[in-house]
Amino acid sequence: MPPAAKTQEPLITSTTDLSPADAKWLTLQRLTYVDQTGASRTWEVASRKTRARTSGGVDAVAIGNVLLYPAPRPPATLLVIQYRPPLDAYTVEWPAGLIDEGETAEEAAVREFAEETGLKGCEVLGTSPVQAADPGLSNATMKMVMVRVRVEEGELPEQRLEDGEHIQRVVVPLGELYERLVEYSKQERTVVAAKLFHFAAGMEFARVNREEYGL
């Protein structure tokens, strides 16, 4: 068992400009390109320095997940809440992580899911194509891997977190995901990640408009 963590509100104490040469994780670059009309133009881009050579050009995985409980408890999904310094806020996300050298997206997903949630033995249901995380700002890419795991009632098993990781887990019935994310968004210092919110909004859109739009 790790020692009980002292808990206090995280606080940013300084912000300094960083030259790309001094940064370990990110870089800032100016691209010069010739556009469709033959004109020369520029674009500014933030990139990760950590993309694995073997990852097929993909930085990260997000782990969509279904938790199946003994009846009558409905199927649920596990979300992680953690302090994210870039936003100086707690974010609500699906478990996620960078792909390590030599890993496939599926291997990274199973590893990160076990580390962040404590749940082992998940089944991979499918993997999305490569997606652009925020294409106007960065070259960051990711795949969503959807997993499913059977869970007995009771406490979630212990996480295996890296030094400095403080990740709270919450389990939300799939049928309540959208409304729960809207509720989280109203909490102080709390922001839902766009990818998770869009997935939930898509579920809700299909449910509400099923008959009218023939979905």
Place this chain on the structure above:
Amino acid sequence: MPPAAKTQEPLITSTTDLSPADAKWLTLQRLTYVDQTGASRTWEVASRKTRARTSGGVDAVAIGNVLLYPAPRPPATLLVIQYRPPLDAYTVEWPAGLIDEGETAEEAAVREFAEETGLKGCEVLGTSPVQAADPGLSNATMKMVMVRVRVEEGELPEQRLEDGEHIQRVVVPLGELYERLVEYSKQERTVVAAKLFHFAAGMEFARVNREEYGL
């Protein structure tokens, strides 16, 4: 009518490191923060320099949209495909843009939707809470505004694009959105944006698992 654009494949001709002082749009910073246990830690973050003072801390809007046609044509959504230098690829996205000074998210959505699609008179159906675009990498935030517009059969009206914008429009039936995005992902030099893909994956998840998971 604008002059017919010469069309050639865009090409990146140079990539140079950029110090935050020399960048116009983005900056790279190191944050120092005290975490939940009282330990001092650092995090690297990319930020936009352009966030409007009046936007409530939100950088951008993405415009989810429903196009209603005369029966029997099914309801559809309009996607934009454009060359994105950060990825050196064409991305498939919903129309989107930065919020200007003095605009609400809804005003920015109606303006950008008209500019990028040529469709005027859209009705705003709803606005999401603030979402974090890529919370491990940047402080970028956005809201999704969902709009609906009635469209007559025929050509889409002319776009009003800014200098340097080359945006192709495609109209996809809502019921085929997920499979069409999977198909786009297989095309050469083409990547779907994560937010749009997650929305479509959520719709598909709800459709496929409706009965089994009670969605």
